[in-house]
Amino acid sequence: MQKIAQRVRFLNPNLLQSQLTSIDTTTRSVQSREITSTRELRNAFDKYKINVLSRYLNWTSGANDNHHAASYVVNRHFRADNNGICTKEFSSKLRKNIPDFVKIVEVGARDGLQNEKAIVPTDVKIELIKLLVSSGLSVVEATSFVSPKWVPQLADAKDVLAAVRDVEGASFPVLTPNLKGFEAAVAAGAKEVAVFPAASESFSKANLNCGIEDNLARCRDIASASRSLTIPVRGYISCVVGCPLEGRIAPVKVAYVAKSLYEMGISEISLGDTIGVGTPGTVIPMLEAVLDVVPIDKLAVHFHDTYGQALSNILISLQMGISTVDSSVSGLGGCPYAKGATGNVATEDVVYMLNGLGVKTNVDLGKLMHAGDFICKHLGRPTGSKAATALNKVTTCNASKL
Amino acid sequence: MSSLEEPLGHDKLPSMSTMDRVQRFSSGCCRPQVDNLGMGNCFIEGRSCSTSNSCNEDNEDYTAETYPWKRQTRDMSRGDSFSPRTMTTGRNTLKSGIVDNSFYTSDYQYSQKRNNKDMQDMAYKFMKGMPEFVKIVEVGPRDGLQNEKNIVPTDVKIELIHRLASTGLSVIEATSFVSPKWVPQLADAKDVMQAVHNLRGIRLPVLTPNLKGFEAAVAAGAREVAVFASASESFSKSNINCSIEESLSRYRAVTRAAKELSIPVRGYVSCVVGCPVEGPVPPSKVAYVAKALYDMGCFEISLGDTIGVGTPGTVVPMLLAVMAIVPTEKLAVHFHDTYGQSLPNILVSLQMGISAVDSSVAGLGGCPYAKGASGNVATEDVVYMLNGLGIKTNVDIGKLMSAGDFIGKQLGRPSGSKTAIALNRVTADASKI
Numbered sequence: 084m085q086k087i088a089q090r091v092r093f094l095n096p097n098l099l100q101s102q103l104t105s106i107d108t109t110t111r112s113v114q115s116r117e118i119t120s121t122r123e124l125r126n127a128f129d130k131y132k133i134n135v136l137s138r139y140l141n142w143t144s145g146a147n148d149n150h151h152a153a154s155y156v157v158n159r160h161f162r163a164d165n166n167g168i169c170t171k172e173f174s175s176k177l178r179k180n181i182p183d184f185v186k187i188v189e190v191g192a193r194d195g196l197q198n199e200k201a202i203v204p205t206d207v208k209i210e211l212i213k214l215l216v217s218s219g220l221s222v223v224e225a226t227s228f229v230s231p232k233w234v235p236q237l238a239d240a241k242d243v244l245a246a247v248r249d250v251e252g253a254s255f256p257v258l259t260p261n262l263k264g265f266e267a268a269v270a271a272g273a274k275e276v277a278v279f280p281a282a283s284e285s286f287s288k289a290n291l292n293c294g295i296e297d298n299l300a301r302c303r304d305i306a307s308a309s310r311s312l313t314i315p316v317r318g319y320i321s322c323v324v325g326c327p328l329e330g331r332i333a334p335v336k337v338a339y340v341a342k343s344l345y346e347m348g349i350s351e352i353s354l355g356d357t358i359g360v361g362t363p364g365t366v367i368p369m370l371e372a373v374l375d376v377v378p379i380d381k382l383a384v385h386f387h388d389t390y391g392q393a394l395s396n397i398l399i400s401l402q403m404g405i406s407t408v409d410s411s412v413s414g415l416g417g418c419p420y421a422k423g424a425t426g427n428v429a430t431e432d433v434v435y436m437l438n439g440l441g442v443k444t445n446v447d448l449g450k451l452m453h454a455g456d457f458i459c460k461h462l463g464r465p466t467g468s469k470a471a472t473a474l475n476k477v478t479t480c481n482a483s484k485l
Numbered sequence: 486m487s488s489l490e491e492p493l494g495h496d497k498l499p500s501m502s503t504m505d506r507v508q509r510f511s512s513g514c515c516r517p518q519v520d521n522l523g524m525g526n527c528f529i530e531g532r533s534c535s536t537s538n539s540c541n542e543d544n545e546d547y548t549a550e551t552y553p554w555k556r557q558t559r560d561m562s563r564g565d566s567f568s569p570r571t572m573t574t575g576r577n578t579l580k581s582g583i584v585d586n587s588f589y590t591s592d593y594q595y596s597q598k599r600n601n602k603d604m605q606d607m608a609y610k611f612m613k614g615m616p617e618f619v620k621i622v623e624v625g626p627r628d629g630l631q632n633e634k635n636i637v638p639t640d641v642k643i644e645l646i647h648r649l650a651s652t653g654l655s656v657i658e659a660t661s662f663v664s665p666k667w668v669p670q671l672a673d674a675k676d677v678m679q680a681v682h683n684l685r686g687i688r689l690p691v692l693t694p695n696l697k698g699f700e701a702a703v704a705a706g707a708r709e710v711a712v713f714a715s716a717s718e719s720f721s722k723s724n725i726n727c728s729i730e731e732s733l734s735r736y737r738a739v740t741r742a743a744k745e746l747s748i749p750v751r752g753y754v755s756c757v758v759g760c761p762v763e764g765p766v767p768p769s770k771v772a773y774v775a776k777a778l779y780d781m782g783c784f785e786i787s788l789g790d791t792i793g794v795g796t797p798g799t800v801v802p803m804l805l806a807v808m809a810i811v812p813t814e815k816l817a818v819h820f821h822d823t824y825g826q827s828l829p830n831i832l833v834s835l836q837m838g839i840s841a842v843d844s845s846v847a848g849l850g851g852c853p854y855a856k857g858a859s860g861n862v863a864t865e866d867v868v869y870m871l872n873g874l875g876i877k878t879n880v881d882i883g884k885l886m887s888a889g890d891f892i893g894k895q896l897g898r899p900s901g902s903k904t905a906i907a908l909n910r911v912t913a914d915a916s917k918i
Contacts, residue, residue, distance in 0.1 A: 178801070359907065362873025363832060367612070391866040391903035392873070395828040398797060418907070425903055432825040439796025439826070469825035469859060473793070473852070 182406035184443045186222065187430060188353070188383060189215050191458070192243075193224040193258065195415025195427060197236050199462065205239040207461050209246045214454035215412060216253045219446040220430075223247075224277070227258035228268045241271045248272040256317050260291070265305045269312065276309060278302040279319035280344070282337040283326035286357075290321075299343050306347040318349040319385065323369055324361035331365075334372030342376040352382055353409055356396065359389025359418060359426070363399040370403055383407035386428055389418045393428035394436055401442070408433055413455035414467025429468030431455060448474075616840035618877045620656065621864060622787070622817060623649055625892070626677075627658040627692065629849025629861060631670050633896065639673040641895050643680045648888035649846060650687045653879040654864075658711070661692035662702045675705045682706035690751050694725065699739045703746065710743060712736040713753035714778060716771040717760035720791070724755075733777050740782040752778030753819065757788045757803055758795035765799075768806030775807045775816075785815055787843055790830065793823025793852060793860070797833040804837050817841035820862055823852045827862035828870055835876070842867055847889035848901025863902030865889060882908075 192212050196203050208226075215223050225247055231238035240257065247255055248271075256275040259265040268276055280298040281287040287295050302318065309316050322329075323337045341352050354373065356366070366386075373382065384400045384407070386393040397408055411427035418426040434446050452471045459466050466472055626646050630637050642660070649657050659681055665672035674691065681689060682705070690709040693699040702710055714732045715721035721729045736752070743750045756763075757771045775786045788807060790800070800820075807816065818834045818841070820827035831842055845861035852860040868880050886905045893900050900906055 362870045363612075364873040364875050388903060389907045390869055391828060391863070392870055394825060395832045395870060398829040398832055425906075429825070435824055436796050436826055436829060440798040469822060472859075473823045 178440075180404045181401045181440060181442060182404065184406065184445075185401065185437055186383075186407045187220060187433065187444055187446060188222040188224065188256075188407060188409045189220045189412060189430060190224045190385075190409050190427065191215070191411040191413065191415045191430065193227055193237070194409075195411040195413075197227065197234060198416045198426065199236060201462075202236055203461065205242050205246075207458070208239070208243050211412075211454060211458050212243070212247045212255070213250060214450070214457055216247075216250055218450035218454055219444070220451075221253050221445065223253050223255055225255040225257050227260075228264035228271075228273075229258065229260050241267070244268070244271045244273060248274065259305060261301050262304050262308060265308055269314070273314070275315050275317065276305065277317040277319060278305055278344075278349070279321060280340055281321045281326075281357075282332050282340050283322040283329050285328040286322050286326045289328060295340065299340070299347075302344065302349070303347050306349060310348060315350040316348070317351045317353060318344040319353045319355055320344070321355045321357040323354045324356045324365045325358055327358055332369075334369040337369055338372040338376050341373045341382075345377045345381060350381070351407065352377060353385045353407075354382065355385035355409075356387055359387030359392065361386065361396050362390075362392050363395055366396045366399055367403070370400060370405070374403070379404050380406070383409055385409035387418060388414065388425050388428040394432060397428070397433060398436070401440070412451065412468075413459050413471065415458065425467055429455075429466070429471070431466075431468035431471040431474075435470040612836075612874075614838050615835045615874065615876060616838065618840065618879075619835070619871055620817075620841045621654060621867065621878055621880060622656045622658065622690075622841060622843045623654045623846060623864060624658045624819075624843050624861065625649065625846040625849045625864070627661050627671070628843075629845040629847075631661065631668055632850045632860065633670060635896075636670055637895065639676050639680075641892075642673070642677050645846075645888060645892050645895075646677070646681050646689075647684070648884075648891055650681075650684050652884040652888060653881050654885075655686070655879065656688045656690065659689040659691050659707075661694075662698035662705075662707075663692065663694050675701065678702070678705040678707055682708065693739055695735050696738045696742060699742055703748070707748070709749050709751065710739065711751040711753060712739055712778070712783070713755060714774050715755045715760075716766050716774050717756040717763050719762035720756045720760045723762060729774060733774075733781070736778070737781050744782055749784045750782060752783035752786045753789055754778065754786060755789045755791045758790045758799050759792055761792050768803045771803055772806040772810055776810045779811045779815060783815075785817055785841065786811060787817040787819045787841075789819035789843075790821055790827075793821030793826065795820065795830050796824075796826050797829055800830045801833055801837070804834060804839070808837070813838045814840065817843055819843035821852060822848065822859050822862040828866060831862070831867060831870070835874070846885060846902075847893055847905060849892065859901055861901075863889075863900070863904070865900075865902040865904040869904040 192208060192215065196208065196211075212223055212225060226240040226243045227234060227237045228240050229237065244255065244257060254275050255273070256277045257268050257273045259268050259273075259276045259278065265276060278301070279291075280295060280302060281290065282295075284295055287293065287298055291298055293301075302316075306316055320337060320340050322332055324332060326332055337354065341354070344352050352373075354369070361369075370382075370384075382405055384397060384405055386396045386409075388394075400408075409427075410430040410433045412430045414425055414427055414429035414432075416427040430446075431448065431451055434444055434448050434451060437444050438448065448470075452468075452474060455466050455468060455471050456475075466475075626642055626649070630642065630645075646657055646659060660674040660677045661668060661671045662674050663671065678689075678691060688709050689707070690711045691702050691707045693702050693707075693710040693712060699710055712735075713725075714729060714736065715724065716729075718729055721727065721732055725732055727735070736750075740750050752775075754771060754774050756766050758766060760766050771788065775788065778786050786807075788803070795803075804816075804818075816839055818831060818839050820830045820843075822828075834842070843861075844864040844867045846864045848859055848861055848863035848866075850861040864880075865882060865885055868878055868882050868885060871878050872882065882904075886902075886908060889900050889902060889905050890909075900909075
């Protein structure tokens, strides 16, 4: 009891008094009475045994419609069971803001393949996109209308888009760095485009050859052109946490760029940790700054896994209520700033975590892994997804070691 | 993000020496007196700050100056929002007048808006339960090396432990006194222990599956031991050849003997989320085993997700069940990164108040149940995250990486730590986003 009281006091002083007086000492909760034997303890918990099968579904590829039920049931049981002052507080605080549904924006076909040295044949790209759509992904970034001089990998943008734009069940945003690219995209049948300013002036100049303001001006041009065609525009902001040149990026700068994009009518703003240096300690202030000026439903997060921090950053973003996550099948796409280091977070790993959280994605992990296998076979390398690696190789051997 | 225009050539960008890179991108390494960049990941261009524990030495100042966010969340009574100053990168203010003004303006507006209690609550809500200090229990030399096929020479093991000891880690699991028939890799337990047991300021727990192992450990100079029960009956039988209850009675004998010699005993619970044989493991079973270990005198219980299947959705109920009957400060978490989930699992554990985390340098130790899949979470990745959260660990990430490099070279493989790989290879080529 003392323990519970201490916890509650720390959490919310006002809660303490009212909750303590309402504790029923004869309650089912195992916390509010002495456990006189371990058997009693086991019985208490066993009463609330969860359906084993539904929880098993959290792990396996394939069945994903019960995932929401699975761990949600687990959480709910524990909230109900333990008469939880502290348990209610804990699990509700950690869980309640997490959205019930998260939209995954698949960037593997563009952001992923763009980083490949060897040119991937057009038909392979098209097949990859089709496989991704069949896994349930509703947004698949198809290609980029940039000059083939700079990104030869995506020189076939027109052909790729022409082949996939009529595929049902998904939208296919394409990158358009300027009005020229935008017009080419529209001519090729694009129904959604994307622009990408940076939050770092140096990075903007180095990477896009123009400062932030000039870039935003270009974005405005595209935004107004697209408005007349009712084509939604997605905005990516790069270097939202750190820049390879400037170092730490102040959240206020990110908020400034985000606000500018929002005001020009951008439909969704994806906040990208381009060099993957973010951790929850830096991501939270950044998100807070942006949430001050842009509604949460307009935001997406695009974390790189260069330092292995992507999933925890995604988790904290979900806890703050973000409900759109960018990722790349098999973790395609290295980090151009740290050769050999990883870049994008793997969609399979993200889906695995979301499934475990009971968050719906409509993505079939098995089919997603199939798409990943396909492209990795073609690229001649193993997947960058740990979940996919594990699910492909799980054996139930009787291990003689812990 | 693709490059639009002319990609920047190497010559246009500042070149970076290795040390510069490490300093630049190591989270948490910065001097307090520099512009209050705060928030953990401090990249300071050209700063020659060491990657030693210097930041940690400046204890209070460091926390106060460089983590204004942290100060805020821990002290609601201040009421103020962030000062505008803390949100700008002083040295990096833009030259252009227009942008300067607008940044300053939005800065100011930002700080006024931040008086909104809801926004303050948000960070507070997610971070307040987190401990200020997290103890990292390094299991590389035992749990890591144990999974290696090729026998690692004794002197390499000893050297690894020495290097780890110099990083600031306070607990390093040295070896295991199990029968060499089952774990030939650790047949040299006695020699390793005798060589390292005098290391100062470091605790070196060793695994002891039974009284015989315990006696051998004590004879070799061990001053701390560990036992390991399973939350899954099938796993217990297949892994240590006895039921859970039988293993617990064996350990009672060990803890009784240890108590007489005032030797602390750490308890591991394996399969706390899932079992390769049984599937999902009910939290109640984990709580039962954890309590049994606690009652018999274990000073700390490490909850291990042996096959790495856990996610925050399954870890939280498990922790709730255990925390209901074992004090939080006695608990540690031991997540495997087999499905890439260990860092989010560690994050929620921290949010729930857990303050001890097991990890393995360079992510040593594969998963015996999914051949080729990874196992232990890499200590470098954990330290990187903790540094970014402003949580003290006393671990020097540079020295840790050097220990990881050492063992990686010996084993002839690249590091299993993404942080280590990134910090080793960061370049300033910005031709593509």
